[in-house]
Amino acid sequence: MKRSEFLQMLREKVLFLDGAYGTEFFKRGYKGLIELLNISKPEIVERLQSDYIQAGANILLTNTFSANRMKLRAHGFESEIEKINFNAVEIARSVCKNQLVFGDMSSTGSFVQPFGEISFDEVYEIFKEQASILIKAGVDGIIIETMSDLKELKAAILAVRDLSNDIPLIAHMTFEEDGKSVTGTSVEIFATLMNDLDVDVVGVNCSLEPKQMLSIFARLAKYSKKPLSVEPNAGKPFLENGKLSYRTTPEEFAVYMADFVELGANIIGGCCGTGPEHIKVMTKYIGTQKPRKREIIDIQYLSSRTNLKPIDTFLIIGERINASGKKKLQAQIQQRDFSGVLTLAQEQEQEGCTAIDINFGIEKLLRKEHFQQAIIQLDKHSCLPVSFDIQNLDFLEIAMKEYVGRGLINSAFAREDHLVERINLLKRYGGLLIVLAMEKDIPKTAEERFQLVLKAAEILKGNGVELDRVYFDPLVLPIGAKNDYHVTLKVIDLINKAGLRSSIGLSNLSFGMPNREHINAAFLALCVENGLNAAILNSKEALTMGALQGALSLQGKEIVKVENVLHDPLVDIIIKGQKEQLMNVVQELLKQHDPLYISQQVLAEAMKKIGTLYANGSIYLPHLILAAETVQPAFDYLNNLLGESRIKLGKILLATVQGDIHDIGKKIVATVLRSGGFEVYDIGKDVPAEKILQKCKEYNPDIVGLSAMMTTTVGQVKEVADLLRSEKINVFLLAGGASMNQQLADQFGVMYAKDAVQALEFCKKFVQGGAK
Amino acid sequence: MSEVFYPGKLDCMPDKKIFLARAGARYGKLDEDFIHRVNELFLIALEKIEPVVYYRTSDLSILPKEIIPSSFGNIKKMTIFLSTLGSAVDTLISQLSEQGKTFDAFIIDSWASEALETLNENFDQSLRERFGMGTMRFSPGYGNVDLRINKYIVKEFLGVDQVTVLDSGVMVPRKTTTCMVGWFNEEK
Numbered sequence: 001m002k003r004s005e006f007l008q009m010l011r012e013k014v015l016f017l018d019g020a021y022g023t024e025f026f027k028r029g030y031k032g033l034i035e036l037l038n039i040s041k042p043e044i045v046e047r048l049q050s051d052y053i054q055a056g057a058n059i060l061l062t063n064t065f066s067a068n069r070m071k072l073r074a075h076g077f078e079s080e081i082e083k084i085n086f087n088a089v090e091i092a093r094s095v096c097k098n099q100l101v102f103g104d105m106s107s108t109g110s111f112v113q114p115f116g117e118i119s120f121d122e123v124y125e126i127f128k129e130q131a132s133i134l135i136k137a138g139v140d141g142i143i144i145e146t147m148s149d150l151k152e153l154k155a156a157i158l159a160v161r162d163l164s165n166d167i168p169l170i171a172h173m174t175f176e177e178d179g180k181s182v183t184g185t186s187v188e189i190f191a192t193l194m195n196d197l198d199v200d201v202v203g204v205n206c207s208l209e210p211k212q213m214l215s216i217f218a219r220l221a222k223y224s225k226k227p228l229s230v231e232p233n234a235g236k237p238f239l240e241n242g243k244l245s246y247r248t249t250p251e252e253f254a255v256y257m258a259d260f261v262e263l264g265a266n267i268i269g270g271c272c273g274t275g276p277e278h279i280k281v282m283t284k285y286i287g288t289q290k291p292r293k294r295e296i297i298d299i300q301y302l303s304s305r306t307n308l309k310p311i312d313t314f315l316i317i318g319e320r321i322n323a324s325g326k327k328k329l330q331a332q333i334q335q336r337d338f339s340g341v342l343t344l345a346q347e348q349e350q351e352g353c354t355a356i357d358i359n360f361g362i363e364k365l366l367r368k369e370h371f372q373q374a375i376i377q378l379d380k381h382s383c384l385p386v387s388f389d390i391q392n393l394d395f396l397e398i399a400m401k402e403y404v405g406r407g408l409i410n411s412a413f414a415r416e417d418h419l420v421e422r423i424n425l426l427k428r429y430g431g432l433l434i435v436l437a438m439e440k441d442i443p444k445t446a447e448e449r450f451q452l453v454l455k456a457a458e459i460l461k462g463n464g465v466e467l468d469r470v471y472f473d474p475l476v477l478p479i480g481a482k483n484d485y486h487v488t489l490k491v492i493d494l495i496n497k498a499g500l501r502s503s504i505g506l507s508n509l510s511f512g513m514p515n516r517e518h519i520n521a522a523f524l525a526l527c528v529e530n531g532l533n534a535a536i537l538n539s540k541e542a543l544t545m546g547a548l549q550g551a552l553s554l555q556g557k558e559i560v561k562v563e564n565v566l567h568d569p570l571v572d573i574i575i576k577g578q579k580e581q582l583m584n585v586v587q588e589l590l591k592q593h594d595p596l597y598i599s600q601q602v603l604a605e606a607m608k609k610i611g612t613l614y615a616n617g618s619i620y621l622p623h624l625i626l627a628a629e630t631v632q633p634a635f636d637y638l639n640n641l642l643g644e645s646r647i648k649l650g651k652i653l654l655a656t657v658q659g660d661i662h663d664i665g666k667k668i669v670a671t672v673l674r675s676g677g678f679e680v681y682d683i684g685k686d687v688p689a690e691k692i693l694q695k696c697k698e699y700n701p702d703i704v705g706l707s708a709m710m711t712t713t714v715g716q717v718k719e720v721a722d723l724l725r726s727e728k729i730n731v732f733l734l735a736g737g738a739s740m741n742q743q744l745a746d747q748f749g750v751m752y753a754k755d756a757v758q759a760l761e762f763c764k765k766f767v768q769g770g771a772k
Numbered sequence: 773m774s775e776v777f778y779p780g781k782l783d784c785m786p787d788k789k790i791f792l793a794r795a796g797a798r799y800g801k802l803d804e805d806f807i808h809r810v811n812e813l814f815l816i817a818l819e820k821i822e823p824v825v826y827y828r829t830s831d832l833s834i835l836p837k838e839i840i841p842s843s844f845g846n847i848k849k850m851t852i853f854l855s856t857l858g859s860a861v862d863t864l865i866s867q868l869s870e871q872g873k874t875f876d877a878f879i880i881d882s883w884a885s886e887a888l889e890t891l892n893e894n895f896d897q898s899l900r901e902r903f904g905m906g907t908m909r910f911s912p913g914y915g916n917v918d919l920r921i922n923k924y925i926v927k928e929f930l931g932v933d934q935v936t937v938l939d940s941g942v943m944v945p946r947k948t949t950t951c952m953v954g955w956f957n958e959e960k
Contacts (some may be wrong), residue, residue, distance in 0.1 A: 107896075211808065211811075213806060214802055214807070214808075218804060251781060251782070251785065251815065251818055252811075252815055253809050254782075254785070255785070255788075255814050255815060256811060258787075258788050259788075259807050259811070262789075262799055262800055273813050281782050284782055285782065465951065
């Protein structure tokens with residue numbers, strides 16, 4: 001099917017997707033890797049898909065959710081990848097009449113760097129391989145769903161698009177109840193990046209039942225310019241007569257799905273826990289409907305993985321990560337030591353910047369790995385949106401590929417060849433662009449520069465780039481070289497009157513002059529008066545920042561507000577990952593206090609505050625992981641000083657249960673527990689109950705923590721709990737993961753921890769005698 | 773006497789846009805909290821209803837003249853049916869009113885009226901699949917058919933004991949209607 005045909009269908013009526021596969025096969029008595037059914041018992045898959053067709057589904061998904069090489073490898077079926085995917089398409093096709101078949105793809109189960117070990121290129125290849133089989137087998141489209149990492153989703157989208165420009169593509173993420181993915185990406189960040197990427201439909205699925213998902217979908221509907229799809233769960237699972245059941249009845253599901261249609265959904269279906277009956281009631285209740293028109297927020301945004309910055313107010317781009325003329329910074333970058341870059345990024349955030357410019361200057365001495373690593377490090381530290389001041393096109397592409405969010409390309413010349421190369425990157429990776437009002441040389445007059453602005457605008461429009469994604473730079477030249485600053489002011493005025501946006505590199509003005517800050521501040525105020533929208537500047541210059549604030553106030557405008565949630569300097573250091581500074585603080589404290597006091601009264605207290613910040617949504621998972629990693633060496637150091645009396649609160653054994661290969665959540669818990677003073681034995685993923693028992697006998701832990709991500713494997717938690725109890729292993733049992741919930745935990749007789757911070761809290765209570 | 777059909781609850785689930793319009797609200801303009809509250813009431817009411825339809829199709833010859841709508845014209849047969857949501861939803865609405873939960877009572881009352889209409893529409897469709905071309909659906913109280921004919925329809929024609937008909941023609945349970953459809957051809 002062609003994309004244009006699919007999009008036409010979406011304009012005509014709301015389409016129905018099918019329901020769950022994993023949980024439905026589970027209900028029907030099939031366990032393990034359900035994708036294997038495609039080759040071992042295809043009739044079972046065929047029966048379920050026939051049921052979905054009978055229920056009224058317009059789109060069937062192939063039974064290939066986990067059929068990527070990485071997941072199949074983990075289960076020992078890597079060699080069957082082609083057959084599993086190919087058969088899945090054949091089975092779906094065999095039951096379809098006029099319905100569509102979409103190839104289903106999901107996460108590899110591991111996070112991409114920096115949160116996991118796998119690289120962007122590796123996941124890209126994994127997705128490309130699976131998509132290639134599905135497309136060759138004849139799917140009508142591809143859906144990528146249940147993704148919690150925006151970077152992994154981006155890799156999957158690019159992989160599909162590199163195979164086919166014409167295959168319809170749906171991209172989904174999964175969010176927690178607060179509208180953020182576990183990696184800290186908000187639904188708005190997801191929506192605004194997807195507006196740029198070459199996908200046909202965006203949506204949300206899994207994790208939440210319809211009632212909880214409604215507000216998240218409403219946010220998506222406000223920010224997304226693409227058609228929308230949605231697949232909620234049928235509630236959290238609970239145990240009923242020894243079988244997992246789901247709370248949301250088909251009727252309740254249908255009643256809420258009508259709300260999604262009212263909010264603008266183009267495609268609706270079900271995720272975990274939904275079955276043919278849910279789809280049948282939904283399709284009958286909703287019937288044939290035309291999609292609703294939506295009111296979409298018409299503002300452009302810059303974003304990183306966790307920061308979303310609107311650019312309708314004045315955009316301040318910090319200029320100080322510029323290695324030109326900074327030998328120490330150059331040397332650090334060359335050695336791939338990005339501590340200086342990170343410090344500058346964090347300083348500029350504190351100073352009120354809304355984005356940071358990255359200019360390594362010495363590009364001829366660098367390789368692509370430098371840019372790759374720099375972007376990964378900035379992402380890990382949850383930095384502001386990035387402005388890519390990178391001249392080499394290959395390096396620019398590497399940085400944009402690795403970047404998570406919507407960055408700014410700084411910059412393109414108003415020359416067709418140069419501009420189109422950068423437009424192509426913009427289209428592939430998303431983001432915004434600065435275009436210089438020059439081709440090879442800088443025109444002398446304002447009119448000449450403005451003509452180049454208009455010429456560039458035409459090229460941009462001709463290539464399908466909306467002009468509100470573009471800043472035009474009128475060019476600021478040093479007044480010390482007898483350049484007339486009025487020319488720049490005049491171009492800003494002309495750009496403003498043409499309804500376009502302008503941005504300048506401010507500091508160039510005062511190059512070689514005394515009292516640079518005074519000159520910069522005065523000129524910036526004049527630029528604002530002429531309609532300037534953004535500036536790359538030195539945010540350390542208090543006078544400049546003050547003049548900007550003043551000039552904007554006179555116009556009744558303001559700078560994007562900086563949200564600073566951190567008030568404790570130690571917490572600040574830990575969250576920013578400043579290991580060296582933290583060790584300096586510890587050394588200072590050791591002059592007055594003993595190691596035990598510092599460990600328990602200072603660091604542990606700071607981590608407690610960080611846990612609270614995470615719990616109330618002030619910081620995100622990346623901050624939490626980074627904080628735990630940052631504080632760990634300090635704890636280890638203090639422990640070594642304590643010698644025999646070192647602090648270990650207790651021993652914890654962690655495992656992901658049998659059949660489940662999702663590891664990252666458990667690793668995060670391990671990191672946080674270690675940083676909280678526990679001795680942690682992580683025995684891996686897909687661990688059978690018997691092995692957990694054996695390891696308990698070997699390590700004699702105080703606590704056993706079990707993780708289950710899949711609804712089809714959550715029952716294993718009970719198996720383990722029952723086995724340990726029957727063998728009289730006296731441990732505190734803790735369970736977590738996407739499929740666990742309080743009710744299940746009560747039924748299994750284990751403690752439920754919703755996240756790593758709560759797990760730490762419960763473990764501490766237990767060793768202090770406060771939890772049972 | 774009459775035949776009985778027990779519809780599924782899905783046959784009675786009203787379009788939210790329509791029942792909210794009946795209650796004076798615009799679905800597309802509602803905020804999320806309101807939608808959640810409405811959905812809760814929707815599901816409470818759906819749980820309470822006990823829908824049932826009594827129906828009988830006969831030649832015109834055995835029917836009193838005053839029961840045949842003048843707009844039906846040249847029909848050969850007529851199906852008359854009674855549909856009710858049962859008494860539990862009436863009780864629920866009364867209880868909510870007595871507890872001062874006027875909003876809830878009001879929404880459920882609107883919902884139930886539209887649920888009954890949805891049921892009638894679905895049953896009407898199933899009749900048309902069986903009998904082919906027919907008249908528009910008609911209810912006593914409109915046109916030339918007096919509401920008080922309900923007593924004859926319910927007690928004598930259909931023989932339904934579970935529904936009380938007052939002298940005014942009003943029926944109890946409140947969410948009960950009688951309808952009639954005339955058929956131009958023989959049964960398929």
